Every structure is written in structure tokens, then in C-alpha cells.
Amino acid sequence: MLSALTGSTLLVIGAALLLLFLLPRLDQAFQTRTSHTKEVPMPTSLHPVVDDKKEELIQKTADKGITIVITDGFRSEEEQDRLYEQGRSKEGDVVTNVKGGGSYHNYGLAIDFALKKKNGEVIWDMKRDGNKNGKSDWMEVVDTAKSLGFDWGGDWASFKDYPHLQMDFDLSIRELKRGERPQVKALAEEK
The missing domain is CATH 3.30.1380.10 (Muramoyl-pentapeptide Carboxypeptidase; domain 2)
Structure with a gap:
């Protein structure tokens, strides 16, 4: 069966597996980066x-x-x-x-x-x-x-x-x- 798959089909399957592997990590990285946003008041004078x-x-x-x-x-x-x-x-x-x-x-x-x-x-x-x-x-x-x-x-x-x-x-x-x-x-x- 593997020999029946074309090179482009294998490429699509490989990309899909890579996405399944990376998506949770990308989501975690995005949440980590955006979680640093702090609700702090703006300064009102010189530091x-x-x-x-x-x-x-x-x-x-x-x-x-x-x-x-x-x-x-x-x-x-x-x-x-x-x-x-x-x-x-x-x-x-x-x-x-x-x-x-x-x-x-x-x-x-x-x-x-x-x-x-x-x-x-x-x-x-x-x-x-x-x-x-x-x-x-x-x-x-x-x-x-x-x-x-x-x-x-x-x-x-x-x-x-x-x-x-x-x-x-x-x-x-x-x-x-x-x-x-x-x-x-x-x-x-x-x-």
C-alpha cells in the first residue's frame, strides 16, 4: 500500500502529522506570550x-x-x-x-x-x-x-x-x- 501513495500524498500526510504535533505547542507558546499582558495603571509622573x-x-x-x-x-x-x-x-x-x-x-x-x-x-x-x-x-x-x-x-x-x-x-x-x-x-x- 505504501508504494501506491504518491510523493505529494506523503507530503500532505507528513505535513498534517507535523501540524498535529506542533499545534498544541504553538497554542501554548501564544498563551504564554499573551499572558504577560498586565493590567497596570499608566504612570502619572516621571519614573x-x-x-x-x-x-x-x-x-x-x-x-x-x-x-x-x-x-x-x-x-x-x-x-x-x-x-x-x-x-x-x-x-x-x-x-x-x-x-x-x-x-x-x-x-x-x-x-x-x-x-x-x-x-x-x-x-x-x-x-x-x-x-x-x-x-x-x-x-x-x-x-x-x-x-x-x-x-x-x-x-x-x-x-x-x-x-x-x-x-x-x-x-x-x-x-x-x-x-x-x-x-x-x-x-x-x-x-
Whole structure:
């Protein structure tokens, strides 16, 4: 009887047996992956580590003769949606490419900064050398932020976001949307 079966028939039978064997495992793997979705509330402020590092950044740059202003920190999903509409359905320039829930600001893991001149004017001048040391104040802030563990939006391949600094704690937006959060205790021990 085996000799009467064609090669294509054997292939179909083999594929069916393989599916019968793999389906329970695939179902188990899918359930395991989706069971990690946690119902946790969205943050309402900067993460404590990000907040501490923000304060350290302000102090360290001040020690270099550079005054910075944090122009944005935690941002609610509603605020994010309003910013997303800017330059699209509302007046103004496009300032973000992500809707609410798609920004590290929404999880308290990002800040934006600007420089502050002695006269109080807030500027976004990346070439300014206000402390007269031959280096761009902006890049001195960026270098200091990186040394504190921040990632810089100016390093992104597309949609460069020069005022943006974030700490993602090795969590993607997808993971954050699923309810994963940086663990405060473990991060405090790393400091």
C-alpha cells in the first residue's frame, strides 16, 4: 500500500502529522506570550530614576556654566494625542510622529530640554557656546545626559528629536503597552 501513495500524498500526510504535533505547542507558546499582558495603571509622573537623573543633569550642566530648562517630562496619553494633532488637523509644526501610548514620555521615561540664557530667554540653539569653552553647550548637555544613562533623540535614524532624552530600561514601547514597567528597586541598586 505504501508504494501506491504518491510523493505529494506523503507530503500532505507528513505535513498534517507535523501540524498535529506542533499545534498544541504553538497554542501554548501564544498563551504564554499573551499572558504577560498586565493590567497596570499608566504612570502619572516621571519614573523616580529618570527624575533623579534629570536633577543630576541640571546640576552637572550648571557646574559647566550651562543652564538648562526641562521643557517636558511626563506626558499623558491625552497630551500626546494633542501634540500628535499639531501640524496635522491643528495649526503648528509637526512635533511628534506617535499618538498617545506610543511615547516614552507617556511612561515617565523621557524628558525634553532647552538652554536658558542669562537674560531668561529659552532657546534651542545647538551651536551656541555660552560658556565660551569652544564646545557647543547643547552637545555638552547631550554628552552629560548620555553619561547619566540617557539615550538622545538626536541619535535616531529618522525623525531626529534633538531636545529629547529618554531611559528605556531595555523596554520597548510594545512591552510598556503590555504593562511591563521598570522595577524601581532593581534600578536603584544599579545606581
